[in-house]
Amino acid sequence: MTDAPDTRRRTLLKGGLAGCLAGSGFSLVQLAVAETESERADTLRRWGMLIDTGKCAEGCRACVDACTDEHNLTDSGEASAEPVWIREVRLSNPEGGVTALPLMCQHCADPPCVEVCPTGASFQRDDGVVLVNRHTCIGCRYCVIACPYQARSFVYETLENQLPRAPRGKGTAEGCTFCVHRLDQGGSPACVEACHSTAGGAMTFGDRNDPNSAIAVMMEQDSGVEIREDLGLDTAVRYRNL
Amino acid sequence: MAWLGTGLAGLLMAILGVAGLPGANADEPVNGLDPLLEFESYPPAIKGKRCVVPVDIIRRRHMEFLDLQKDRAMVRGQRNQRFSLQQCVDCHAGPGPESVQDGEQGQPQRIDAPGQFCAGCHEYVGIRIDCFSCHAATPRKDGKGEADQRLSARAFSGRAGLTNPHFAGVSGD
Numbered sequence: 001m002t003d004a005p006d007t008r009r010r011t012l013l014k015g016g017l018a019g020c021l022a023g024s025g026f027s028l029v030q031l032a033v034a035e036t037e038s039e040r041a042d043t044l045r046r047w048g049m050l051i052d053t054g055k056c057a058e059g060c061r062a063c064v065d066a067c068t069d070e071h072n073l074t075d076s077g078e079a080s081a082e083p084v085w086i087r088e089v090r091l092s093n094p095e096g097g098v099t100a101l102p103l104m105c106q107h108c109a110d111p112p113c114v115e116v117c118p119t120g121a122s123f124q125r126d127d128g129v130v131l132v133n134r135h136t137c138i139g140c141r142y143c144v145i146a147c148p149y150q151a152r153s154f155v156y157e158t159l160e161n162q163l164p165r166a167p168r169g170k171g172t173a174e175g176c177t178f179c180v181h182r183l184d185q186g187g188s189p190a191c192v193e194a195c196h197s198t199a200g201g202a203m204t205f206g207d208r209n210d211p212n213s214a215i216a217v218m219m220e221q222d223s224g225v226e227i228r229e230d231l232g233l234d235t236a237v238r239y240r241n242l
Numbered sequence: 243m244a245w246l247g248t249g250l251a252g253l254l255m256a257i258l259g260v261a262g263l264p265g266a267n268a269d270e271p272v273n274g275l276d277p278l279l280e281f282e283s284y285p286p287a288i289k290g291k292r293c294v295v296p297v298d299i300i301r302r303r304h305m306e307f308l309d310l311q312k313d314r315a316m317v318r319g320q321r322n323q324r325f326s327l328q329q330c331v332d333c334h335a336g337p338g339p340e341s342v343q344d345g346e347q348g349q350p351q352r353i354d355a356p357g358q359f360c361a362g363c364h365e366y367v368g369i370r371i372d373c374f375s376c377h378a379a380t381p382r383k384d385g386k387g388e389a390d391q392r393l394s395a396r397a398f399s400g401r402a403g404l405t406n407p408h409f410a411g412v413s414g415d
Contacts (some may be wrong), residue, residue, distance in 0.1 A: 159375075168376055
């Protein structure tokens with residue numbers, strides 16, 4: 001057995017499955033494929049985030065705390081089951097010194113969590129935001145394992161006092177949503193706001209498809225790098241000075 | 243062994259596909275007619291007085307409206323429309339106990355608590371609703387839904403003795 005994915009067998013499997021479902025009269029797979037294609041074709045927006053790690057102070061938790069408050073992530077009390085939507089990562093540089101950076105769902109254009117999800121609960125919106133549909137999530141945790149950034153966590157315990165803007169519950173996977181509830185009302189993610197108001201302003205957020213947006217202008221000069229660029233996932237979150 | 247996992251996932255998809263997974267294409271209206279257009283001319287809700295659509299219709303079809311709205315909000319990002327679940331909670335969550343000393347209202351009750359608005363009917367018909375294991379069951383704090391708490395207290399107070407107060411009916415409009 002080799003580590004390289006056997007793409008030929010997967011393609012065959014997918015084709016066979018699609019055929020089987022088409023024959024059954026209910027074409028879940030065909031539907032999903034058709035939707036994905038049309039979404040990508042007329043996608044007008046592509047949300048993106050550019051994080052300048054040079055402005056990220058070591059030990060700063062402004063974005064993490066803002067995320068916790070925004071989605072009321074203080075529940076389990078057990079460290080191993082604690083929800084982590086933004087992970088603090090510290091990198092030791094070979095030349096000395098430490099680079100700190102926040103690592104959240106990278107909202108890949110080609111997300112592995114969506115590919116592995118057996119029910120289609122892990123999905124991508126038209127504007128590129130990757131979300132979990134908790135209505136159809138069966139809690140299998142394939143996405144938690146598939147994500148190369150460890151951006152998905154799982155809710156193990158019954159929750160109470162969820163906020164109206166942030167529904168979450170036991171038995172479902174979850175992760176950074178780019179604060180869609182804010183985006184849909186013209187706002188920007190809570191972490192970005194907090195970073196600008198109380199910290200170094202390392203995060204820039206906006207529509208990468210809009211040439212006049214701040215993020216598009218900045219990415220024109222220096223587009224930053226993707227973490228694990230080798231995976232070819234085309235992430236929405238990019239890092240500078242890494 | 244990766245092929246085994248893929249195979250199992252495929253099998254699961256095939257079963258769900260044949261059974262018709264509810265919600266797979268639910269961002270389209272059930273009967274082809276969009277309820278948002280159907281009730282476009284119906285005036286907005288007023289807490290304690292008028293629901294988002296006539297009461298006999300919301301009683302029969304609220305599950306259809308909510309099913310459609312959940313996909314619109316989640317997939318398309320169309321939030322706070324007429325059939326928002328949060329709107330139900332804002333209006334219908336029962337008021338908290340009134341303090342004897344200062345007449346202030348306590349924390350509102352969960353809408354799915356025994357005897358409260360949702361549970362009232364769903365217990366009666368033996369259906370367990372799962373909405374509030376994830377969604378907030380108490381009104382929004384940001385002003386919306388809290389202004390008319392007193393009005394709601396009056397609207398509920400006269401029917402406390404009935405098995406299911408909500409069948410007794412708040413007038414339609």
